[in-house]
Amino acid sequence: MMTVDPEDDAGAETADWYEWQAVMAAADGMALYVKALDANGRITDDTCRIICERHEDWVVLQGQDAELVSAKHKDPAYGAYTTLRKLFDDGGLAHLFRRWLALGAKPTCRLVTTPGLSAGPAQNLEKACEYLRDLRLGGAAVAVSDEHRSVVDDACGTLDRSKLPDDWREGGFSGDFPGTGHRDQMARFMSVLSIDHGQARRQHTDFAAPAMFAQPVVDRLGLHTPAAEIWEAVLRLFRARMRAGGPVPLAALPKVLAYRIGASAPNVEEIERSLVDRIITMQDIDVAIRVAVRNPGGFRPLPRLQRASRVAVKMAAGTCTDNSIERAEQLRADYQEYWSERMAIDAGARVEQARLRRTLLKVSDEATQAVGGIAAASGPVLWAELQRRLEELPRTDFPDDMDAELLLGGVCELSNHCRVWFSERFDVDAALASLRADTGSDA
Incomplete structure (x- = not known):
């Protein structure tokens, strides 16, 4: 599930x-x-x-x-x-x-x-x-x-x-x-x-x-x-x-003599x-x-729970939905696990990872330009464009045992390292510090 x-x-x-x-x-x-x-x-x-x-x-x-x-x-x-x-x-x-x-x-x-x-x-x-x-x-x-x-x-x-x-x-x-x-x-x-x-x-x-x-x-x-x-x-x-x-x-009472x-x-x-x-x-x-x-406080809107990671904060700033953010976090974790296992058994995996990173940066750049640039598009538009382009990427551009979902996880990992943006650039670390202060989290 x-x-x-x-x-x-x-x-x-x-x-x-x-x-x-x-x-x-x-x-x-x-x-x-x-x-x-x-x-x-x-x-x-x-x-x-x-x-x-x-x-x-x-x-x-x-x-x-x-x-x-x-x-x-x-x-x-x-x-x-x-x-x-x-x-x-x-x-x-x-x-x-x-x-x-x-x-x-x-x-x-x-x-x-x-x-x-x-x-x-x-x-x-x-x-x-x-x-x-x-x-x-x-x-x-x-x-x-x-x-x-x-x-x-x-x-x-x-x-x-x-x-x-x-x-x-x-x-x-x-x-x-x-x-x-x-x-x-x-x-x-x-x-x-x-x-x-x-x-x-x-x-x-x-x-x-x-x-x-x-x-x-x-x-x-x-x-x-x-x-x-x-x-x-x-x-x-x-x-x-x-x-x-x-x-x-009349609740569920029958309609007698109607x-x-x-x-x-x-x-x-x-x-x-x-x-x-x-x-x-x-x-x-x-x-x-x-x-x-x-009833003061009785109708206060529920506080929005936001993940405290760079990619989550950046996608939220780009108005991506909570479900997209949760999916991005899961795909990023899957991408990290994939390369951790590959590097444990394959000495040449690091070179392949670097080559794939360059491909993902190229796709992200082209997708951003295709939607008119960050200033012209919201996060959901770029998110959809990235998925479409990654699904159309030739099989020769990424490892045989990787699919488009893991590639999207790679883009999310790049975003977490501030290489890909879903909104205009801003001070992500300051936003994270404010978020953690509001929630009392040290994560």
Whole structure:
């Protein structure tokens, strides 16, 4: 279990993505909470609530107004959104459009995502959305101008029409595609769409979220409780609701006489009661905040355990995941054990080790340049590029009884000796001394 490496790390990465979605939903919750407060810090609007994982990742509700929110996290290697196809497929705008149509074209829509928008089609879409939104907010007819017509037409062309209503299929609207009907409907969608791009990635939200999303609430309420504790209390609430982990009034009791003769379809209130396990009200957030205030230290985030080695500190500085760091430490230990055994029985092993060291330094240098240099890439991007290049290395460049995993362990050993970096250079020994002082470790 410990020595055989897994094929992938998808489970941990998926958990990180769900955590990031919970963070972004909690940020919306905090914003909606502040909006619902009066000058004395009391909730005056009890119609505000968030429904998690229904129609989209979450829905923000205030009275009769609703906003569908799709949250898409992309790692640095993805880069920016460059085309409309990427925005509609990878960014989820196509799914947002379908849900918007299914809901009678009434909600507003928002995409929350980490990549930015590159110059060209992606930024042109954002500009068209802003133009059409201004028309709508100004009370004018939402009409497509000549300047934005090609963007609207291209957006129509990205959609899989087989998944859309009949009007969007062959012969729909005017019969042409995109016709006036398609174009007008897409324009109305774009007039209610906002793209909240460039959000903090999952590697950074643990550190940045309390200051970004909780401190304004702390200041608004005049609290003395640390923002990190307020944030943790509210985030726990959203973590549970995003997994339908809220209260279930009837627990596991059977649904007796649920479909009796003469019964009618459930009304809005009954449906909302059935979704109580994934709804967050402003009162829920208020209670979470008050509990955190009354229990100082009770919602303090758990301290992050960090390995006290040079390679671990350097990978952490490059925002590599804890699982990658643990794997790096294990591979480094395996690499050291390999050469210890070789040198005990082979007098020429030291020469071979030196030759391999030069090869690994060359691969590390080429990988760094391929990802645009340390300043342009994060640790996970370089980590993935190193693995790819080591797997493609010719067999003649390393010993017959060594594989790509051990080669990666060799790179980790070089990093531990400050020959390879996963971030900009810094005083590793000073960082280690600070870490050991914080943990009380002499290791």
